Amino acid sequence: MTYAYIARQPILNRRKDTIGYELLFRDGPENKFPDVSPELATSRLLTDHFFSAHYDTLGNxxxxxxxxxxxxxxxIPTLFPAGNLVIEILEDCPPSDDLLDAVKEMSELGYIIALDDFIPNPQWKRFLPYISIIKFDIRLVSIAKAQSFIHKLSKSKIKFLAEKVETYEEFEHAKNAGFDYFQGYFFSKPEVLQTKTLSPALHTVVQLCKEISKADLDFAAIEQIISQDVSLSYKLLSTANSSPLVNSKIRSFKQAVVYLGEEKLRKFVALLAIASTQESKPSHLYALSIQRARFCELVYQQFDCDASSAFLTGLFSLLDSLLDQPLEHILASMPVDDDVKRALLDNQGMLGQVLKLIKAYELAHWQEVSTISQALDLDEKHLCDCYTASVKWTTGLVAMS
Incomplete structure (x- = not known):
């Protein structure tokens, strides 16, 4: 049986709003399926994932x-709607007449076309009138060199995207150079490291997260915690009242539980809690925290262990970015288990391995994914299903909020 792999990397604008995702496809870890051509692998991924999970994974x-x-x-791209599909021309594609004809035709049909890992070359000049986005890998082409090319095309309608942006300083440099879009994991690291004490509100959030990650929810305990936070209470009741199934106004948390149900309550509260830590951060950062939490939970369930600790591990894996503090300082003041702390700080234990696994999956580092999966005796197909399920579920929660 052939398995398809998919991961997605966010693409941000100059305001650090998420405007898109690059959907990454492979034929398996370590090029495991050598009999599958790149074209067939692409078609399989698009039919298996882009058709079925397209709107769930991308939203708007x-x-x-x-x-x-x-x-x-x-x-092949014309088999899919032109609305929010960006066709990336790979860097190893020759700039042939046949390719130019195809690009012209797809551009006239309304498709957005991008040149991936672009290196300036006169042979691509005739393609530029049909190109909407040019992507520079700043590890291959320096920001300074890219800036010179961007300046030459300043009067065109082409947008420029900087790939492999790993630090906040690189983001600022690329932005000043004229780039419009940015791709990389700079936003998952603290932009500014500050030493500040944790507010009581964060302790409330931590307590709430611990309660909702338990196998059996204690609704009385959750109600008491939520009642301490006016914002959380309001958002939860507003969500319940917005349901089309509600015939009369919900005025208490107990009523909200009846309408939302245990599962929606558990996951929605997790999203609200993590998002309430720092509203100035990019929305994708909150979603990524929730997605990691769900992925870790689904994977950890295979070990017949309490998955609540795995949920917390994924949920708190980006707290350094959300709070602009070193993670070790944050965890020193948080009432979480030592196993969770060791996983977050040093990737130790099974929790640490599961966290490394999701990070590798997000980056499409399939060799590392394969190595960790084999060490943990995880089925590759099930792993793919867990990731797809976590993406769909997170997108649904973000839409609810």
Whole structure:
């Protein structure tokens, strides 16, 4: 049986709003399925994932998809709606007449076309009138060199995207150089490290997260915690009241539980809690925290262990970015288990391995994914299902909020 892999990396604008995701496809860890051509692998991924999970994984954002040469010549992208699909021309595609004809035709049909890992070359000049986005890998082409090219095309309608942006300083440098979009994991690291004490509100959030991660919810305990936070109470009741199933106004948390149900309550409260820590942060950061929590939970359930600790591990994996503090300082003041702390700080224990696994999956580092999966005796197909399920579920929660 052939398995398809998919991961997504967010693409941000100059305000650090998420405008799209690059959907990354492979034929398996370590090129495990050598009999599958790149074109067939692309088609399988698009049919298995882009058709079925397209709107769930993208929402209103753009979906950037790499297409090999033959799939472009054969107009494979035209099988999909042009609305939020960005066709990425891979860097190894030759700038042939056949490719130019295909690009012209797809551009006229309304498709957004991007040049991936672009290196300035006169042979691509005739393609530029049909190109909407040019992506520079700043590890291959320096920001200074890219800036010179951007300046030459300043009067065109082309937008420029900086890939492999790993630090906040690189983001600022690229922004000043004229880039419009940015891709990388700079936003998952603290922009500014500050030493500040934790407010009582964060302790309330931590207590709430611990309660909702338990296998059996203690509704009385959750109600008492939520009642201490006016914002959480208001948001929860507002969500319950917005349900089309509600015939009369819900005025208490107990009523809200009846209408939302245990599962929606558990997950929605998690989203509200983590999002309430710092409203100035990019929305994708909150969603990524929740997605990691769900992925870790689903994977950890296979070990017949209490998955609540795995949920917390994923949920708190980006707290350094959310609070602009070193993670070790934050965890020193938080009432979480030592196993969770060791996983977050040093990737120790099974929790640490599961956390490393989701980070590798997000970055499409399939060799590392394969190594960790084998060490933990995890089925590759189930792992793929867990990731897809966590993405769909997180997108649903974000839409609810």
């Amino acid at each position: 954002c753009l979906g950037f998809v790499n297409f090999p040469y033959e799939s472009l010549i054969n107009r």
